[in-house]
Amino acid sequence: MDNQKNIYKKLLPIAILLLTTTNTFAQKVVRYDLYVKDTLVNFAGKEKRAIAVNGQIPMPTLTFTEGDTAEIHVHNLLKEETSLHWHGLFLPNKEDGVPNLTQMPIKPNTTHIYKFPIIQNGTHWYHSHSGLQEQIGMYGNFVMLKKADDKTFRNGIDDLPTLPIVLSEWTNIKPENIHRMLHNANDYPALKKNSVQSYGEAIKAGHFKTKLKNEWKRMLAMDVSDVYYEKIFMNGKPSSDLKSIDGKELKAGDKVRLRISNGGASSYFWLTYAGGKITVVANDGNDVEPVEVDRLIIAVSETYDIIVTIPAENTAFEFLATTEDRTNSASMYIGNGIKQLQSPQPRLKYFEGMKMMNDMMKMNGDLDDMGMNMSLNQMDMNVVMYPEITGDSKPKQSDNDPNRYNANALADIVTLNYAMLKSPNNTSLPQNAPVKELKFELTGNMNRYVWSLDNKVVSETDKILIKKGENVRIVLYNGSMMRHPMHLHGHDFRLLNGQGENAPLKNIVDIMPMETDTLEFNANVEGDWFFHCHILYHMMSGMGRVFSYENQKPNPLIPNPKLAQRKLFADDRAFHFMAENDFATNGNDGMAMVQGTRWSIGTEWRLGYNDHHGYETETHIGRYIGKMQWLMPFIGFDWRYRKLETDAMGNVHGEKNLFGQTNTKDNRRQFSLGVAYTLPMLVVLQTEIYHDGNLRVQLMREDIPISKRVRASFMVNTDKEYMAGLRYIVNKNIGLTTHYDSDMGLGFGLFLNY
Amino acid sequence: MAITVLLSFTACNAQIKNAKTESVKIYGNCGMCETTIEKAGNKSKVVKVDWNKDTKMAIITYDAKRTTQDEILKRIALSGYDSEKFLAPNDVYAKLPDCCQYERKAQTVAKVETPKTEVKEDHSTHNHSAMTETRQDVSQLKAVFDNYFAVKDALVKTDGNTSSTKAKELLTAINAVKMDKLTTEEHTVWMKVMKDLAFDAEHIADTKDASHQRDHFMPLSENMYALIKVSKTETPTYYQFCPMANDGKGANWLSKENAVKNPYYGSQMLTCGKVVETIK
Incomplete structure (x- = not known):
């Protein structure tokens, strides 16, 4: 039997x-x-x-x-x-x-x-x-x-019971809509994550000055990630049990190898284990010398092979993957019996992070690493936000401690960084090959969600030609405010991390703000290979390049290269639509806008309910200039109609502006030339000259975060018009407003936005 | 107006729909535990937890359509309290107030030989050496090594007080080693280094001045190295070297991690140094 x-x-x-x-x-x-x-x-x-x-x-x-x-x-x-x-x-x-x-x-x-x-x-x-x-x-x-x-088979590693795990996230919002909302700086995800970092919250945390300085430097509230996810999965489940592998029940003393891939579209995950240390044995599919750590972060699209041990009987130990923003996690219980939990990662100290960003950001939008020469994830500026590293309250360490961002120096727990990865083999490139060196700065702009290399997106650049046989060395500097997992197709590269001949082989390098990393590979397979940021929404915004081999054979699967290229470029050339309208007791106030990487076409309107209140629209077509896109020259068209007061003689009087110029608002049609510039405190200064010679200067700021759900706005201009308003955010599409407007008076409204 | 509507709304909605009531065991001690357990478990309109500190039983009433018993017990465990299904994270348990440090009957302690000296911290689940029990000789010296590493960690932090106490424990461990249980190789080395080990440990224990402790830590490390070379340990040990220590003459130390944390300089030059040998 x-x-x-x-x-x-x-x-x-x-x-x-x-x-x-x-x-x-x-x-x-x-x-x-x-x-x-x-x-x-x-x-x-x-x-x-x-x-x-x-x-x-x-x-x-x-x-x-x-x-x-x-x-x-x-x-x-x-x-x-x-x-x-x-x-x-x-x-x-x-x-x-x-x-x-x-x-x-x-x-x-x-x-x-x-x-x-x-x-x-x-x-x-x-x-x-x-x-x-x-x-x-x-x-x-x-x-x-x-x-x-x-020959590289490793006993005690390659023969262990093994489980592949792909990590992922889920949101109930359609991804196309997420992409659109990101481009419109919608802060609804921050609201869901409780990371709005409003003035009210700043004052409560004793960080009013920090917030003020942050806005002075023209930054919106930052988080370590942009998208709010409802669920986190390991192999499709938020929580699962691993009781046996290949039919063999797991028991105390067993070692288990987990092959972990981060299939999340935009989330980094912290990996921790309730049963003790984690031994890292491979990264991006390549063996590394075993290294023992307490935790590691897995970048979007990276893979790590780790070994965990079941230390006690009748117990299942929690293996936990937590999103970098710590709002959500997935668990797997390894072993049989009562579940030993791992303590969750504590909430981030956002205002400490904001303070750190303030110190790093120069007024012109460049980042200043203060001479720290950061690389390989060894210094992590985010540690100022990690209570488990820097304590629950304000950080103790002094401002000039060289280790103030070194997680492994500040705490007893060991966090993996790239410098600790060492290949068991000599990974040197062919010695006599010619070397081609390329340098890229990772650039980006959070406010408008434009991500690029050297401030150019895929569709704005040519393919980068490389020769078969040469060694390509790439130096990457991250000058943007977010970290980026840069992925190269079809090749593994050596990450120069101080391990000499044993530099680890990888195909993704996660690079944090202000870091510089060097990677090199031998060009050995012809083709068009994509090199891009693997955060899905950054890639779709155009953060990448194509490496192409010189004089290569045409690809039989691309019969019409021109058409293919146009379709490829369509991704980052896409325009994103937004619209909002305030249905108020004193009139309608709203705007609609389509925006791309560089261009913006928008119409604003103010529609009263009677002729005295008037009706007006302004349309602007503008182009954003520079890396930070603070400057936007535009051409415009205005139309307004307002019945003005008549005096006793029946004459209609135009209104005078600050410059003494008269304008009739009665059925006025005007072309204009103008320029909008974002001032410190994120106030937009808009100067516009109309074809009849009238000049208008306007200051405006929208979405001032007063509290978690309340936003304020104001506008004042040289036509002696002014407006101030408050909005309470009910959900991602609905708000309640009140505002006072020089034309239309006081009103209350229902605000809808898309 | 809106506020009154809101208020009356919450007032009349206090009870739980689709209510399911269960009785579960939750380990704990006192009235303070009760507050924490109930606060962690309760969720307005969804869950109501009532824990009895005498019987250690909790009556859980919850909306079966919106949550599960597991979710509730997990929340309670994350606040520090074991149940039949979940064990609290050890660090959360350790942070409970003294009066709440209940006996963790639900937890199976990892099979690990504890060092012969007193156990100072809750390391119950940290060790992965389920096999050590049979090898008495390893745990003989293990206490010595473990205490050495504790002294090293304290010096990394330039914490003279802790290194002094740890050195005292090291001394106890050294004196507790039963030589007849050592292997021949270990025995030979032990005879050579024992006196010096005890001498340096004693001196580190006698002062709270980290720089003086570091002077003794150098020979201590050299002798430990000799000892660990012939001794079998479960996990690899890394022999590390900082060229700047000892007035530029350089000095060594042993570490369980291959990441460099320099005990001779502490935070001044924490990552100065390199691994010169991996001892397995």
Whole structure:
């Protein structure tokens, strides 16, 4: 009886192999069929659209052994185009899965076959590279095992019970809408995360001056991440139990290897474990010398292989992934029995972060690292916000302590940084190859959510040509205020981290504000390879470049390169629409605007309910200038109608402005030229000259955060018009307002915004 | 107007819909525990927790459509209190006031040989050496090494008081080593270094001046290195070197982590140094 069972056990894997593979010569072809289909899910209280592959989210785990040939049939059953990118893989360029760059998109109701040899091993993942599909379910584990006779096989690591985990996030808001809201500086996510950092909250925390200085330096409240997510998942579940692996029950003393990929669209995760230290054994699919830490942060799209131990019997230990902003987490309980919890990461000290940013930011928008030469995540400015490192209240350490941002120096716990990663092998590049050095500054502008390299987005630049055989060295400096996980397709690069010949191989480097990192790779596979920030919304805004090999063969999957390029560029050329209107007792007040990377077209209106209150609209078409986009020259068109008072003789009098110029507001149509400039305190100074010679100077500030939900605004101009208002935010589209307007008087209203 | 409507709204909605009532055990001690447990568990209109400090039983009433018993017990555990399903994080438990330090009957302590000297901290779950129990000889010297590392950590922080107390414990551990249980190799080295170890440990214990302690920490580290080389330890140890210490002559120390934290300079030059050898 037992024997029979054993035979079945032995036969089962063979049967599966037979089902999925066909032997062609000595090479094994492993085939997967993936059916991509729309689905409805209820992950966070509401039924929403998502994309499931073979009926599941995340997509199925694909497993190969080095030496296999992968053959993946993608059946697109969606009503839109799709694609799949094999993240971190070495493959021919046409299999890389970037639509409009390495292939044309997979059209609805068609099948595309990816076929490539597996020439590496390690933990990787795969995801859609089309639009924002990655946010709503198109991510999955991609594991390549070492051959049994591999020389690099590590006993005690490669033979442990293993589980692949892909981390991800879920939001009930449509990703297209998130993208649009980010571009319109909508602070609703901050409200959900309780990170508005308003004046009221600042005063309560004793940080009024900090907030004032922050706005003086023209910064909006910052958070470590931009999007609010309702749920965090490990393999699609916010909480799960790992009681056995491959049918073998886990018990005290067992070591478990977790192959973790961050498939989140925009979230970094802290990884911590209730059962003690975490041993890191690989990063981005490449082995590293084991290093023991208390915690690590996994950047968007990075992978880490870690080993955890179950220290006690009858207990399951919590493995916790917490978003960098600490608003949400996912848990997995490893082991059998009562659940030993890991303490959650405490809330960030936002105003300490704001104070730190104030010190770093120069008045012109550049960052000042104060001579610290930061790199490799060793100094983390954010530690000022971490209560577990710098204590619950104000930081104790002095302002000139060289270690004041070094988490490992300030606390007993060990946090992983890139300098601690060491490859077990010599990773040096070919010695005699010519070297091409490239330098990029990561640039960006939080207020308008424009992200770029050297202040140019993908569509504003040419492909960067490299020669096959040369060693490409890239020096990256992050001059923006957010961290960016920069990802290179098709190659692993060495991250120069002080480990000499044993520099670790990676395909993503997370680079924090003001850091400089150097990476190098040997150009050995022809093609057009994308190099971009892997935060989905940054990539879609154009933060990237394309590396292209000189004199390479044309890609057979791109029959019309010009069309493909235009479609590729369409992503960051997209315009984002916003509109708002205040339905008030004294009139309607509103605006509508479309904005792109550089251009803005907007119309404002004020519509009274009678002729004395008047009706007016102003339309501006402007272009943002400079890295910080504080300056915007524009052309405009005004139309206004207001019935003015008549005197006893029946004459109509125009109004005089501060400059003594008269203007009739009675059916006035004017073209104008003007310029808007954002002053310190985020006040917009707008100077406009009309075609009849009239001049108007206006100061305006909207969305002054008074408290968590209250925003104030004011406007005053040389036409002797003025306005002041308050708005209470009810939800992301509705507000209640009150304002006083020189034309229309006092009013109360219902405010709607999109 | 709006406020009165709001007020009356909350007033008439105080009871819980779809109510389900369960009785569960939650470990705790006193009235203070009761406040914390109930505050952590309660959620207006959704959950009401009533804990009895004598029976250690809680009556939980909750809206079964909006939450689960697990969610409630997890919140309570995160505030420091064990139940049959969840164990509080050790650091949260440790921060409970003295009167609330209840006996953690629900927790299975990791199988670890405790050092022969008194146990100072709650390390109950930190060690991953479930196998040490059989190897008496390892734990013999383990107490010595552990206390050495404690002295080192205190010196990293330039905390003379702590290093003095830790050095006292180190001395106790050194005196407690039973030589007949050591391996031959260990025994040979032990005979050579024992006196010096005790001498330096005593001197570090006798002063609270970190710079004087550091003078003795140099020979102490050298001798520990000799000892750890022949001793078997569960986890790798890193032999590290700072070229600037000892007036530019350089000095070594041992660490459990390969990240450098310099005990000779503390925060002044914390990361100065490098790993020169990994001892396994």
